[in-house]
Amino acid sequence: MxxxxxxxxxxxxxxxxxxxxxxxxxxxxxxxxxxxxxxxxxxxxxxxxxxIESEITHAQIHHPDFLAEGYSWLYIPNHDEITNWLENDERVTSYTSRTITDGMVQSPIKTSGVRIRGINIESEIRTTNFHENIVEGEYLDSDIRNAVIIGQKLAKDHNVEVGNRIVLTFEDTGNELTSGSFNIAGIFRSASTDYDERNVFIRSNEFIALLGDEKVYHEIGIMLADEELAGPVVDELNKAFTGIHAQTWRQLSPELxxxxxxxxxxxxxxxxxxxxxxxxxxxxxxxxxxxxxxxxxxxxxxxxxxxxxxxxxxxxxxxxxxxxxxxxxxxxxxxxxxxxxxxxxxxxxxxxxxxxxxxxxxxxxxxxxxxxxxxxxxxxxxxxxxxxxxxxxxxxxxxxxxxxxx
Amino acid sequence: MAIVRTEKLSKVYNPDTVPVHALRDVSIEINEGEFTAVRGPSGSGKTTLLNMIGGLDKPTSGNVFINGQEISKMKDSKRIDFRLQNIGFVFQHYNLIPVFTARENVSFIMLLQKRDKKEIRQRADELLDQVGLGERKDARPVQLSGGQQQRVAVARALASEPKFILADEPTANLDTESAMNLLDIMEKMNREQNVTFVFSTHDQRVIDRAYRVITMVDGAIHKDEIKSPLEGRGVS
Known part of the structure; x- marks a missing residue:
């Protein structure tokens, strides 16, 4: 050898x-x-x-028809019970509730369709890192009343900047068309220009006030200790609560x-x-x-x-x-x-x-x-x-x- | 008993297309201690005969016996091992392993025989001393002249202690001085150690030194001469 x-x-x-x-x-x-x-x-x-970290999270809960139709009256029926369940589950590291509906954004030069997302600043910061995407101005924790943050692409398309006002129009929970004037507090840039063009963020309490009399939430984003836990947690949620549809990130984003x-x-x-x-x-x-x-x-x-x-x-x-x-x-x-x-x-x-x-x-x-x-x-x-x-x-x-x- | 014996050895190349009869019913015996040259013009069958005797090629018909063992019917793997233990080869183009030193080239065949390492080194050195290359043991083939390389090849052929050595045109690529030097060494080994040599050659210098000269023409033995021992060793 x-x-x-x-x-x-x-x-x-x-x-x-x-x-x-x-x-x-x-x-x-x-x-x-x-x-x-x-x-x-x-x-x-x-x-x-x-x-996952900036938007989808490991799992989400919606009204069973919300994702397909996007109407404001398709909110999560037993929100507080669910958040109580989440609060007591060790696998859940954080969660945030969002108020969401599709609507129109109007600037002096243009009108376009957007998804309006009302967020709870504290829980959103705990759950996602979307706030890190701000490239101009401030996040929604600023003192500005009726603040909105919009995507860089949307700002460019509408030729608006921080300090300008835009009008958001949407249907409230009573099926009535409602409008609100919002001040651009900040501009964000995510990894997707498509996302930047189609999403605006406002404070959930201000949004809820415009939507109707009661507190409504359309989405609960959940972060878990491990991505692998998403399947079991989602299964348990769907069994434990009626009138909701919990999904893992893989189900929510099949393209991903x-x-x-x-x-x-x-x-x-x-x-x-x-x-x-x-x-x-x-x-x-x-x-x-x-x-x-x-x-x-x-x-x-x-x-x-x-x-x-x-x-x-x-x-x-x-x-x-x-x-x-x-x-x-x-x-x-x-x-x-x-x-x-x-x-x-x-x-x-x-x-x-x-x-x-x-x-x-x-x-x-x-x-x-x-x-x-x-x-x-x-x-x-x-x-x-x-x-x-x-x-x-x-x-x-x-x-x-x-x-x-x- | 003859070391080599062939019986009606025939070799036909391209039997189905254009048959070429390289050997025709060749029967010879070579005894221990012979210094035999097989001569003949190109295409006379001398190299084919050596290849048959060396077990490198199979005859179309006839038999080859080495030390009484029929080798032409042996399986390829058995024949390779038989060659390793019984036959030494010296080629016209020396065919040394270029990446090995002279000593390693000589030792290699003994390593294949799985001999003791100490013995291998000792024997390789002795053989290189015998062929006059005691000072060039660590030289690689490229650092040696053609004559020196052929002397290493002779030492390698002897290393396995074969029954006989087949040398195919061993002097064809050598100048006169190197050829004579090589022949002196082989002749000395034949005389002093009774090593049997069989050459194929058309080099008159080899033929002059041979004790026995077999002349081949058209694949058959034309003449088989046994000279007197002194005459065969060039002392006429």
Whole structure:
């Protein structure tokens, strides 16, 4: 074995440039695979985290028809009982009640449709981090009466700014059309320009006063200790209370759920493309190395080296190259992932396009240890598979090659 | 008993298309201690005969016996092992392992035989001393001249303690001085250690030194001459 290792190791360095190129290909392949998967994972995770932490939360409760119809009279019937239940459940870290209805926003130049969200500032800040999206002016905790915060895109479309007034029109719980004049206290920018264009935020107490006589809430957002708890909590809520519909974030945002799945497929696809390119590179190099050594291998077979040993010798060359390349590649990839998971990859040039799609332009790659192991295993397996063919060709060499002229 | 015996050995290439009769009913015996040259023009079948004797190729018909064992019917893996234990090879193009030193090249075959490491090193050094390369044991083939490389190849062929050594055109790529030097070494081993050599060659320098000269023409033995031992060793 030691002799085979020696001969294989020295064979590798017979053409240092060629072996270095192959090593570089393995390193680059592994690095690219890991970093690509990390970036896709990061994008997905950021999108999910953002959506959960800034808006959707882990679970929500609505009137069963509210999400489909959006009318103000489709409010949660037993709100206080539910919040009492939530208050006493250890799995719930925080929750916030929202008063929501669809309506119109009117500025001096334009009228457009929006979703008006009345929020409780204290519980909203405890539950989501939406307040961090304010880019101009103040959040709703300002002293301004009838304050509203609007999205940057909406402000641009309506040519309004902080300090201007807009009129919000909507149906109250009695089915009557109601209007209110609101002062723009702040402007927010979320990861999605679409969201920025279609949502405005006001204080829930001011909203409730305009909607009717009683306190109405259309949505309760719930944050849990762990995302995995969403399913069980939602099931329990639906069993415990009638006239409501509790849903997990995956049910509330199927497109987000689909994106996660799509991301998984993309990871497989990209990894496979990189690996197939790598496999052909290895195959080509190993075949070249083999064809150059036909006479030498013929000699080895002539003098009595078994075909199994020849096979092992060729495979060992690939294994040594793979292990060396994979080790360096995984170290570089880990360093890159560690660095960029803190510093982020700033894709400023794509910021506008990314925002329109609801993605952040600063990506923080993420990779689980299982994914590291899977990618490493895929690289090693692909490399070894690519070496099997040259090794089989090697053992089929006729010993008479040793005696050939030229 | 003959070390090598062939019975009506025939080899036909392309039997179904354009048959080429490389060997026709060749029956010979080579005894221990012989210093035999197989001569003949290109295409006469001398290399094919050596390949059959060396178990590198299978005959179309006939048998090859080495030390009484029929090798042409052996399975490939068994034949490879048989070669390892019984036959030494010297090739025209030396065919040393380029990434190994002279000592490692000589040792390699003994490692394949799974011999004791200390013994391997000792024997490799002795053999390299015998072929006059005691000072170049750590040189790689690229650092050696053609003649020196062929001497390493002879040492390698001897390392496994084979029953005989087959040398295919061993001097074809060597200048006169290197060729004579190599022949001196092989002749000395034959004389002093009774090592059996079988050459295929059309090099007159080898033929002049051979004790027995088999001449082949068109795949058949045309002439089989046994010279007197002194004459065979170039002392006419």
């Amino acid at each position: 030691k002799t085979l290792l020696t001969i294989s190791w020295r064979n590798i360095w017979r053409h240092p440039a060629r072996s270095s190129v192959l090593l570089a290909a393995i390193i680059a392949g592994l690095w690219a695979g890991v970093v690509t998967v990390g970036i896709i994972n990061g994008l997905m995770q950021q999108r999910i985290d953002y959506m 759920s689909m994106l996660v799945e799509l991301g998984g497929y993309m990871v497989i696809l990209i990894t496979m493309i990189i690996m197939i390119a790598l496999a052909f590179g290895i195959l080509n190099t190993m075949l070249m190395a083999l064809f150059e050594r036909m006479r030498e291998i013929g000699m080895l077979l002539s003098i009595g080296m078994s075909r199994l040993r020849v096979f092992n010798m060729i495979m060992l060359e690939s294994i040594i190259l793979t292990i060396t390349g994979a080790t360096v590649g995984i170290v570089l990839a880990t360093l890159s992932i560690n660095y960029f998971s803190d510093a982020g990859i700033n894709l400023e040039m794509f910021a506008e396009g990314a925002a329109q799609l609801g993605w952040d332009h600063i990506i923080y790659p993420v990779l689980s240890s299982t994914e590291y192991i899977i990618i490493l295993a895929v690289v090693v397996i692909i490399t070894l598979l690519a070496s099997v063919y040259p090794a089989i060709k090697g053992i089929r060499i006729n010993p008479l090659e040793a005696a050939k002229d030229g």
